[in-house]
Amino acid sequence: MRYTLALGSLLLGLVLLLLGVGKATFLAGPTELSLQSDATQQASYAVIPAAELAKLPHKNRSLELERTEAVLAVGSLNDVVAWVVPLGYEMLTVDPDSRSLVSQSVPAETSSRELGSVPVAQSDLWQEVKKGEAGSGLLFDSELAQDQALLIATSEEGKSIGAVLTVNLTLERKTQWAGPLLTAGGVFTVLGAILYIIFVDRDRRGLGPRRGQTGAFVGLRNTFRSSRLKVKKRAAGQDSRIAGRAVAAAGLMTVSALLLSGCAQYWPDFAAPDPLTKEQQGQNSVVPNNEQLSRIVHELVTVSDAADTELNSEILEERFTGDALAQRKANYQIRKADGDYAVVPPYLLPERIGYELIQDTDVWPRTIFLTLNSSKENPDLEAFMGSGEAGSAGAKITSSTLGVLMTQNDPHSNYQVSRIFALRGGIQMPQAAPAVEGTAVLDNVQSSLVVAPKDLAVYYADLLTKGGESEHIAIFNAEGDAVLGRGGMSWVKSEEERIANQEHKASFSVSVAPREMVPTALSTGAGGALVAISLVENRVTEAQGNTELPVGTVVKSVSDLSGNVKKIEQQVLHQLLFYVPKQGNTENAKIQLLGSASELIGANG
Numbered sequence: 001m002r003y004t005l006a007l008g009s010l011l012l013g014l015v016l017l018l019l020g021v022g023k024a025t026f027l028a029g030p031t032e033l034s035l036q037s038d039a040t041q042q043a044s045y046a047v048i049p050a051a052e053l054a055k056l057p058h059k060n061r062s063l064e065l066e067r068t069e070a071v072l073a074v075g076s077l078n079d080v081v082a083w084v085v086p087l088g089y090e091m092l093t094v095d096p097d098s099r100s101l102v103s104q105s106v107p108a109e110t111s112s113r114e115l116g117s118v119p120v121a122q123s124d125l126w127q128e129v130k131k132g133e134a135g136s137g138l139l140f141d142s143e144l145a146q147d148q149a150l151l152i153a154t155s156e157e158g159k160s161i162g163a164v165l166t167v168n169l170t171l172e173r174k175t176q177w178a179g180p181l182l183t184a185g186g187v188f189t190v191l192g193a194i195l196y197i198i199f200v201d202r203d204r205r206g207l208g209p210r211r212g213q214t215g216a217f218v219g220l221r222n223t224f225r226s227s228r229l230k231v232k233k234r235a236a237g238q239d240s241r242i243a244g245r246a247v248a249a250a251g252l253m254t255v256s257a258l259l260l261s262g263c264a265q266y267w268p269d270f271a272a273p274d275p276l277t278k279e280q281q282g283q284n285s286v287v288p289n290n291e292q293l294s295r296i297v298h299e300l301v302t303v304s305d306a307a308d309t310e311l312n313s314e315i316l317e318e319r320f321t322g323d324a325l326a327q328r329k330a331n332y333q334i335r336k337a338d339g340d341y342a343v344v345p346p347y348l349l350p351e352r353i354g355y356e357l358i359q360d361t362d363v364w365p366r367t368i369f370l371t372l373n374s375s376k377e378n379p380d381l382e383a384f385m386g387s388g389e390a391g392s393a394g395a396k397i398t399s400s401t402l403g404v405l406m407t408q409n410d411p412h413s414n415y416q417v418s419r420i421f422a423l424r425g426g427i428q429m430p431q432a433a434p435a436v437e438g439t440a441v442l443d444n445v446q447s448s449l450v451v452a453p454k455d456l457a458v459y460y461a462d463l464l465t466k467g468g469e470s471e472h473i474a475i476f477n478a479e480g481d482a483v484l485g486r487g488g489m490s491w492v493k494s495e496e497e498r499i500a501n502q503e504h505k506a507s508f509s510v511s512v513a514p515r516e517m518v519p520t521a522l523s524t525g526a527g528g529a530l531v532a533i534s535l536v537e538n539r540v541t542e543a544q545g546n547t548e549l550p551v552g553t554v555v556k557s558v559s560d561l562s563g564n565v566k567k568i569e570q571q572v573l574h575q576l577l578f579y580v581p582k583q584g585n586t587e588n589a590k591i592q593l594l595g596s597a598s599e600l601i602g603a604n605g
Contacts, residue, residue, distance in 0.1 A: 006199055010192025016185030020178050033058075035167040037092055039103035040065070042160050045089035046103075046152040049077050050144035052094040053167070060170040062141040068163035069134050069155040073126040074142065076286050077149040078362045082411040083125065084151065085109050092165070101167065116413030120153040124296050124414045127289055131155065137163065286362050287438045293352070296406075296415055297372065301350040305381045308347055311336055321407070322418040322517050323534045323575050330558055330573075330601040337557035343599065346374035346400060346422060350381075353401055355429050357522045357530065360438025366408045367441050368415060369522055369530060371423065374402045400425065403577050403595045405520060405532050419520070419532050421577045421595030424480070429594065430579045433525025442521040442529055449529055449580045450475060450591060453521040456578060457514035457533040464488030464512045464537065477590040483574060483598065487537055488512060495541070505544040512537045515573065521580075528581040530594070535574045536601075542567040559603035571602040 033056065040046045053061060063072070073080070088108035095102050121129055127148075132138030132155070140150070154161055288296065300319045307316035313329040320328065328345055335341050353371035400422045406415040423429075433439060444454040451459060459472040467489035478484055486494075488510055495508045515534035522530045543549050548564035555570065556562055577595040581588050 003196070003199055006192050006195035008192070009188050009195060013185045013187070013189030013192055016181050016188060018185075020181030020183075020185055033099060033169045035094065035099065035101045035169070037101040037103055037165045039090045039092065039105075040070075040152060040161040040163060040165045043090040043105075044154045044158075044160055045084045045087055046092055046161065046165065047080055047084060047089055048092045048150045048152075048167075050148045050150070051077075051146055052092070053144070053169075054146065055094045055096045056099065056169055058169040060141070062139060062168045063150065064137065064139055064166045064168065065132055065152070065161070065163040066137040066166075067134060068132045068137055068161060070132045070138060070161045070163065071121045071153045071155050072130045072132070072138055072140050073120060073123070073151045073153065074128040074144065074148055075126045075151065076362075077147055078286055079125045079411065080149040080151045082364075083120070083123070086111055086115060086412075101165070113410065115410050118412055118414050120151070121155070122414070123412075124288070124292065124299075124408065125411060126151075127292055286366075287358050287360055287436065288368070289436075293356070293358075293368075293370070294350075297350050297352060297370070299414075300404075300406075300417065301348045301372075301381065304348045305379075307332075308345070309378060319414070319416055321416040323515060323573060324405075324417045324420045326601055327420075327573055327575065327597060327599040331599055334554050334557045334600065338553040341554060344376075345597075345599075346376065346402060347378055348402065348404075349373045349375055349379060355432065356435040357432055357439045357524065358435050359441050359522070361441075364408060364410045366415075367520060367522065368406045370404055370406075371429075372402045372404055374400055374422075405577075407520075418517075419534070419575045419577075421532075421575055421597050423577075423595040424482070424593065426480075427592070427594065430524050430528055430530070430588070431526040437525065439525050440523045442523055444519055444521065446521060446529070448582050449521075449531075450583055450585075450589070451580055453519040453529075453531045453533075453580070456531055456580065456591070457519060457535060460533070460576065460578075461512040461514060461535055464535070465510065475591055477592045481593050483576065483593065483596050487572065487574065487598065491537075491539060504547045506547075506549065507542050507544060509540045509542075510537060511540075524579075527585060528579060528588070531578045531580050533576050533578070535576065537572040537574060539570045539572060540567065541570075554600065555603045558600060559605075561603060561605050565605045567605055569604050570600055572598055573601045574598045 037046075048063075065072075075083075084106075086108055089106050091104045091106055093102050093104070094100075118124075121131060128142060130138060130140055144150070152161055152165065303315060303319040307313065307320075307328070311332040313325070313332050316325060316328055331343065331345055335344070349372060351373040353373060355371045357369040359367045403421040403423050404417055405419040405421075407418045408415045442449075442453065445452050459475070462472055463470040463476060463478075464484065464487055467484070484490060492508045492510055499506060512535055515536050517534050520532045524530060541549060543566055548566055549568050550564050551559075551561045551568070555568060561568065575597040576593065579588075579592045579594055581591070
């Protein structure tokens, strides 16, 4: 019975060791797996969520499309689906049981909203884009976050992808129960060998002299000292060798088991997973990352540079809209007519200063505010971009810092500059939350601010019109405000002083009204908001008596006027950026003008 217990323990240990080794080797499953889908042959768009690929744990992964010119884009799952919903697509999922790709056709959703027409490969939504070639196809092996997705799209509208998709996975052989099996097997094997030796010793104790024999394993030692029982000695020797071999084998297997079981992949992971960052959790997956922003800025600056060089507003329309486009378009018209016109908008440079506010939202429109360096002279943009160091090629030509407000209207449109400001020198931008955390666009009736965004334009227009007599002057920090110093009542006074000693007299008046373009308020994340508004200042000059006003080249270029007229009304567009503190802020309680851009955009008689 005793030997049965020892041999049972030894046998159980050997079985557990065999199972543990098997779990780590031949029972661990394949190391490589290929999944294929032919749905991409006829479809124009196919989507694979990264979470689907994660259903089969893997160390390495690659996606292949042979002999196709298709485009593969990486973006957040939200953005990828938003792109393809109006077009219809194939949703590819992974069935972990059959280890295959499953395709489901999703029909296009009709919408009354007009979408943009940006090609998929040129969209600002994607964090990475790869294009296939007809001869070699397309290979993608970059890592993906859990909330991202892959979009496979046709390179030409109306055509299919025309290739079988193959997903190659190098699987993780994480056999989590091999370690416990090997350890338990080693313990039972050693225990069985020890029990066997002890039981053999107890049986041999009665075969030798009973007196004067002490110490461990007396029975076994007696078998070696007895010269009269050769047959039994020989048998005992055989038993000893058997026990020794068992101990040696058990020891070898135990050492091997412990060495194998020391590997982390052979043990269950009971530790709590590391907390994910906000970006990894996908809460901010729609916030463009640093590479995306740099790419967007590069495209913006390239378009702006080409338009500024050629004075061609049609080029500008690709990346400019709203009041930013209106100002530059008028400036181009004036400079084409008058080569000596002194007002030249700063040339944008692809050098981000670092102050950025990015709206965190999974719907559209989306808004970004960032700061860029600029140049007074037309720069060598290729040399600047190829310098490899921010600012190294533009250090001698840079001028003011520009605040750029960009908006993306829908998934099929790119970001366009809606407002642009020259930031004031010598002032500090308000504290803001890190760009990666994102921010919010506030409602125009936001009551937590000193002034609601919808009222800010009205209040500042009143300040421009009435100057120090405005009832709203107390809530503004007017010190060093160049717009107040040159526009509104200041313009009227300067014009009156200019003609004071002239023979021909004229009267001057001004009125200011908010522009049709609604204000944009971005929370700084640290109390207060940046509020962008636009005002139109109508400057009226009217000749007195029998005199008339000559229409100059500048006015003529933006109007239908010519010759001499009795009255000239000039419309000056002001783009203004303010910091509006929250209510209860005792340190910065007044509204501060951070930047502005002013330009003549029209005239009439």
